[in-house]
Amino acid sequence: MAKKKFFLISGIILVIVFVLVYVGVNMTSNLGKTKMQVTAEDAAKRLNKLYSNISVTTDTPVKGQIDLNPADVGDSLPDINKFPITVNNTTNNFVEIFSSPEKGGTGVDGWLSDVAKDFNQANISVNGKPVSVKIRNIASGTGVDYIKSKKYIPDAITPSNELWGEMIKASGVKTQLVSKRLVGNIPGIVLSKSKHDALVEKYGAVNVKTVTEAIANNEFSMGYTDPFASSTGLNFLVTALNTFDSSNILGEKAVQGFEKFQANVPFTASTTIQMRDAAKSGMLDGFVLEYQTFLNAPDLKGGYVFTPFGARHDSPLYALGDLPQNKRDILKKFADFVAQDKYQSAAKDKGFNNLEDYKSELAAVDGNILTAAQKLWKEKKNGNKPIAAVFVTDVSGSMAGEPLNRLKESLLKGQKYLGRDNSIGLVSYSSDVTINLPIAKYDTNQQSMFVGAVDSLQASGGTATFDGIVVALKMLQEELAVHPSSKPLIFVLSDGETNEGHTLKDIKSLIEAYKVPIYTIGYNANIKALQNISSINEAASINADTDDVVYKIGNLFNVQM
Numbered sequence: 150m151a152k153k154k155f156f157l158i159s160g161i162i163l164v165i166v167f168v169l170v171y172v173g174v175n176m177t178s179n180l181g182k183t184k185m186q187v188t189a190e191d192a193a194k195r196l197n198k199l200y201s202n203i204s205v206t207t208d209t210p211v212k213g214q215i216d217l218n219p220a221d222v223g224d225s226l227p228d229i230n231k232f233p234i235t236v237n238n239t240t241n242n243f244v245e246i247f248s249s250p251e252k253g254g255t256g257v258d259g260w261l262s263d264v265a266k267d268f269n270q271a272n273i274s275v276n277g278k279p280v281s282v283k284i285r286n287i288a289s290g291t292g293v294d295y296i297k298s299k300k301y302i303p304d305a306i307t308p309s310n311e312l313w314g315e316m317i318k319a320s321g322v323k324t325q326l327v328s329k330r331l332v333g334n335i336p337g338i339v340l341s342k343s344k345h346d347a348l349v350e351k352y353g354a355v356n357v358k359t360v361t362e363a364i365a366n367n368e369f370s371m372g373y374t375d376p377f378a379s380s381t382g383l384n385f386l387v388t389a390l391n392t393f394d395s396s397n398i399l400g401e402k403a404v405q406g407f408e409k410f411q412a413n414v415p416f417t418a419s420t421t422i423q424m425r426d427a428a429k430s431g432m433l434d435g436f437v438l439e440y441q442t443f444l445n446a447p448d449l450k451g452g453y454v455f456t457p458f459g460a461r462h463d464s465p466l467y468a469l470g471d472l473p474q475n476k477r478d479i480l481k482k483f484a485d486f487v488a489q490d491k492y493q494s495a496a497k498d499k500g501f502n503n504l505e506d507y508k509s510e511l512a513a514v515d516g517n518i519l520t521a522a523q524k525l526w527k528e529k530k531n532g533n534k535p536i537a538a539v540f541v542t543d544v545s546g547s548m549a550g551e552p553l554n555r556l557k558e559s560l561l562k563g564q565k566y567l568g569r570d571n572s573i574g575l576v577s578y579s580s581d582v583t584i585n586l587p588i589a590k591y592d593t594n595q596q597s598m599f600v601g602a603v604d605s606l607q608a609s610g611g612t613a614t615f616d617g618i619v620v621a622l623k624m625l626q627e628e629l630a631v632h633p634s635s636k637p638l639i640f641v642l643s644d645g646e647t648n649e650g651h652t653l654k655d656i657k658s659l660i661e662a663y664k665v666p667i668y669t670i671g672y673n674a675n676i677k678a679l680q681n682i683s684s685i686n687e688a689a690s691i692n693a694d695t696d697d698v699v700y701k702i703g704n705l706f707n708v709q710m
Contacts (some may be wrong), residue, residue, distance in 0.1 A: 151283070151686040153315055156470075160455055162456060163188070164287070177655075179588055188253045189286055189660055192659055192662040192663060193626070194660075195659055196384070196619065196622060196623055196659060197623075199619045199651060199655065199656065199659070200619055200620065200623050202651075203581075203582055203613075203616045203619060203620060203650065203651075204580075204581040204582065205474070205581070205582050205583070205584065205620055206581065206582075206583050206584070207583070207584040207587070208583055208584065208585045208586075208587075208602070208605075210586055210598040210601065210602060211598070211600070211601040211602070212594075212597040212598055212600075212601045213597055213599075213600030213601030213602075213603070214600065215593070215596050215597050215600050216565075221298075222297075222298055222700075222703070223293050223294070223295075223297075223298025223300045224377055224562070225562055225699040225700045225703050226294060226295060226298065226300050226301075226700050227697035227699075227700055229285075229295065229300075229301045231297060232285055232286060232287040232291070233285070233286050234283060234284065234285055234286075235248075235253055235254060235255065235259070235262040235265075235284050235285070235286045236262050236265040236266055236269065236282065236283060236284040236415050237279040237283055238248050238269070238271045238281040238282060238283040239267075239270075240278075240279045240280055242275065242278045242279065242280045242281070242479070243280060243281045243282060243283055243474065243479065244282055244283070244303075244304040244305055244472075244476050244479045244480055244483070245278075245282075245283040245285060245303040245304050245305070246265075246283065246284055246285070246303060246304065246305045246306065246307060246466075246480075246483075247285050247287050247292040247295075247296075247303050247305070247306040247307070247308075247461060248261050248262075248284050248285065248286060248287070248306075248307050249287075249288065249289045249292075249307065249308050249309045249380065250286055250288055251309065251334070251439060251441055251442060252307075252331075252332060252464060252501070253284050253285070253286040253287075253307075254286050255502065257382070257445045257499050258499075259499075260332065260333070260496050260499045260501060261284060261307070261332070261464075261487075261494065262284055262286075263495070264486070264487050264492050264495075265282050265483075266286045266357055267486075267492075268281070268282055268432055268487075269281040269282065270306045271486070273482055275475050275478045275479055275482065276475060276478075278475075280408060280479045280482070282479070282483055288308075288378060288379075289308035289309050289313050289378070289379075289380045290313070290375075290377055290378035290379060290383070291312075291378060292306055292308065293306075293308065293313050293316055296317055296320070296322055296469065297316070297317065297320040297322065297345065299322070302322065302469055302470055303469060304468065304469060304470075304472055304476055304480070305327065305458050305466060305467060305469055305480055306466075306467050306469060307331055307464050307465065307466045307467070308380060308464070308465070309334070309380035309381075309439070309462045309464060310336075310380050310383075310384060310460050310461070310462045310463070310464075310465075311329075311460065311463075311465050311513070312380070312383055312384060312387065312460060312514060312519055313380065313383075314326070314465055314467050314515040315513070315514060315516035315519060316519050316520060317467065317469070317516070318516050319515065319516025319517045319519070319520065320516070321498060322469060322470065323469065323470050323471060324467050324468070324469060325467065325468040325469075325472075325477075326465060326466075326467055327466040327467060327468050327477075327480045327481060327484050328465060328466040328484035328487075328488075329463065329465050330463035330464065330465065331463070331464040331465070331466055331484065331487050331488075331645060332441060332463065332464050332487070332493070332496045332501045332502060332678060333461070333463055333496075333501055333502040333505060334439055334441050334461070334462040334463050334464065334500075334501050334502075335439070335440050335457045335462055335464065335504055335507050336380070336381040336384050336385070336437060336438070336439055336440075336457070336458060336460075336462055337437070337438060337439070337440055337443065337455045337456050337457045337458060338355070338357070338360055338371070338385075338435055338436075338437055338455075338456045338458055339435060339436055339437070339438050339449065339453050339454070339456075340355065340430075340434060340435040340453060340454050340456065341428075341434050341435065341452060341453055341454075342451075342452055342453060342454055344360055344369050344434040344472060345453075345454040345456075348360070348363055348368075348369075348650075349362065351363075352615050355454075355456045356456065356458065357385075357388050357389060357392050357458045357510075358392045359447065359628065360435070360456075361389050361392055361393070361406070361410045364410050364413050365409045365410045365412075365413060366413075367413045369434040369658055370413075370414075370415050370432065370433050370435075371414065371432050371433060371434060371435040371436060372414065372417065372418050372424045372428075372433045372435075372436045372437075373385045373386075373414070373417060373418070373424070373436065373437045373639060374417065374418050374421055374424060374437060375417060375418070375704065375707070376522075376526055377523055377704070377707055377708075378704060379416055379421070380439075380462060381421075381437045381438065381439055381462075382417070382437065383519070383523070384458070384459040384460055384462075385437050385458065385459065386522055386523075386526055386623065387460075387511065387514055387519065387522055388459035388510070388511050389407060389410065389513060390403045390406075390459050390522060390525075391403075391406055392406075393405075393406030393407060393410075394406070394427055398514075398518065398522065399518065399522065399525060403482045404525065404529065407525070408529055410527055411529060411530055411531075412534075414432065415432065417530060417708050417709075418436075418689070418708075421438065421442070424436045424437075425438075425446075425448075426684075426687060429448065432687055437458075438455075438584065439462055440455060440457070440500065440503060440504060440505075440511055441499065441500035441501050442447070442500070442710065443455050443500075444500040444503065445500050451537065454613055457504060458510065459509070459510060459511045460509045460510075460511040461507065461508075461509045466480065466483075466484055466671045473585075482598070487596050502550070510554070527568075527707065528568075529637065531568070531570075531571075533635070534634055534635065534636045535568075535570045535571050535572065535632075535635055536568065536571040536572070536634040536635065536636050536637075536638055536709070537571070537572045537574075537588060537625060537628045537629065537632065537636065537637050537638070537639040538567075538571065538572070538573055538574070538637070538639070538640060539573075539574040539575070539588065539621035539624055539625060539638075539639050539640075540560065540573070540574070540575045540576070540640045540642065541577075541578065541614075541617040541618060541620075541621050541639060541640065541641045541642070541643075542556060542560075542576065542577045542578070542603075542617075542642050542643075543556075543577075543578065543579075543580065543582075543608070543617075543642060543644060543672075544577045544579050544606050544607060544608045544609070544610075544642075545578070545579040545608060545611055545612035545613065545642035545644075545646075546579070546608060546609050546610055546611070547608075547612060547644050547646055548608045548643075548644055548672065549608040549609070550608075551673075552644055552672040553606065553607075553608045553673055555568070555699075556606075556642050556672055557603050557604070557606060558679050558699060559642075559670070559699045559702040559703075560603045560642070560702075561600060561604075562699050562702075562703065563699070563702040563705075563706045564596065564599060564600070564603075564706075565703075566703055566706035566707045567591055567706055568591070569590075569591055569592060570590075570591075571590075571591050572588050572589060572590050572591060572628065572632070572635065573586070573588065573589070573591045573595060573599060574586055574587055574588035574589070574621075574624055574628075575599060575602050575603070576620050576624070577606055577617070578609030578612075578613050578614065578616055578617035578620075578622050579608070579609060579611060579612065579613070579615075580608075580610040580611040580612075580613055580649050581613070582613065582616050582617050584620065585602040585605070585606075586598055586599055586602045587624070588598075588625070588627075588628045610646050611648050611649040612643075612644075612647050612649060613647070613649040613650030613651070614641070614643055614645075614646075614647040614650075615647060615650055615651040615652060615653060615656050616649075616650035616651055617641070618639065618641065618656060618660070618667065618682075619656060619659075621639045622639070622659065622660075622663060622665065625637040625639070625663075625665060626663070637663075637665045637668055638665065638668065638669045638709060639665055639666070639667045639668070640667075640669075640670065640705075641667060641668070641669045641670070641679070642669075642670045642672065642700065643669070643670075643671065643672070643679065644671065644672050644673055644675065645669075645671050645675030645676060645678040645679045646678070647675075647678065653678075653681060653682065657685060660682075660685045660686065661685060661686070664686055665686060666683075666686045666687065666688035667682050667683055667685065667686065667688050668683060668688045668689055668690070668691075668703055668705060669682050669683045669688070669689075669690045669691070669707065670690075670691045670701070670705070671690070671691065671692050676690065676692045689705065691705060
């Protein structure tokens with residue numbers, strides 16, 4: 150009996166010792182490691198496990214014929230009718246005006262549209278003939294792309310600010326200022342109240358100079374919008390360069406200051422919505438915005454402070470090309486009509502004509518210098534962090550025909566916007582996943598193989614979207630092990646439908662752990678499904694229908710690559 154009791158007690162002691170040793174080993178294995186390091190180890194194990202469940206093949210790269218001509222923005226622009234007419238002309242004697250969206254849309258963004266409708270009903274005549282206006286709602290940068298490329302030139306344009314007018318002049322299109330101001334507005338830096346107060350305490354004031362200095366010192370995170378497309382983004386770029394060297398915004402001193410500043414900018418947003426979402430998620434302490442939009446955004450009330458910067462956004466009106474006298478007369482009458490007190494008062498109700506004491510702190514800038522500043526931004530925006538990107542392409546049966554043709558076209562034309570210092574890879578997926586092109590620096594040889602890989606894509610089978618993303622993540626982690634300073638990105642081009650392989654639930658925590666932005670481009674797509682993927686790490690999702698996919702993807706690559 151005593152013997153049995155001895156063995157029982159000994160067995161219990163051994164079990165207890167084993168448990169204590171096991172727990173001790175597991176606890177001490179993480180001693181000295183940060184939570185991030187432990188999470189990274191867990192993520193690597195999870196990634197390897199998911200990857201092992203996927204059927205992956207690697208193609209032998211085939212070179213394709215590359216076009217060495219630079220990107221032609223005009224060639225990628227969709228038909229102008231893609232952009233809506235918010236006010237139609239009511240007479241045969243009329244002018245067409247491109248209007249920026251904050252005033253040429255509807256609702257709180259429809260002030261100019263409302264005034265134009267009244268103008269068309271006011272029985273106004275020129276040389277005894279009734280006249281009217283047509284308003285087309287189009288972003289300032291996009292409108293300027295049409296005009297500079299001469300793909301479509303309206304009778305007039307009213308962009309948000311005069312910077313765009315200077316760029317049109319520099320392009321060689323005849324430009325005449327009809328009105329320096331249709332309605333008052335200003336751009337600004339929007340900061341969380343706590344960050345604003347902290348900057349005031351340290352620097353004594355908040356302005357572009359103190360903000361760029363604080364960002365260069367890595368004291369807070371701020372985002373701004375694409376200076377090729379956004380009026381506020383272009384204004385901020387030029388104003389920032391001016392703070393570094395007002396005597397020469399393209400000189401060595403300005404460039405060095407910009408590089409130091411830009412190294413600590415988390416990302417440049419493709420859209421204002423993307424930027425605001427990033428701020429709401431806590432990713433950004435500040436961002437840029439027009440005051441009219443700020444006033445009409447309930448989610449910004451109370452928690453944020455607006456600080457003006459740069460050139461005013463007073464919506465100048467320009468006549469374009471060799472307009473006949475009667476059209477110039479219509480534009481003059483329209484500008485006078487808009488200036489009436491009742492319409493300027495109505496504009497204030499929609500958020501315009503506020504902070505009127507603010508004077509432009511940026512002098513007029515020549516259009517050629519503005520274009521050079523955009524080019525500088527494109528070259529320097531990634532600082533010392535080259536991009537490593539994998540394109541994940543849907544070649545399932547549902548992409549057969551027009552969707553796949555458009556996907557190929559958008560990649561082949563969009564690849565001209567990919568910086569040569571970046572590294573690029575290509576993956577395609579249907580039921581299985583194929584590595585069509587391993588990641589490598591995007592030199593002429595890699596470009597040729599990228600074109601060859603895209604040309605060879607064929608559609609069939611099921612849709613394992615998240616398997617394709619897992620393979621891209623694996624490729625990027627291997628690339629980062631060799632080049633740790635690279636910034637990883639994934640671009641998913643798909644119709645958004647997933648019916649095989651892993652699910653978003655399976656890999657969401659992995660995407661969160663690696664913090665790799667996943668930009669999605671949808672072709673006749675289930676956009677909600679793609680938005681869910683992009684929203685994980687605050688990337689943009691583009692609904693690229695068959696009319697404008699090439700232009701949109703070119704813009705996306707221009708900003709992110």
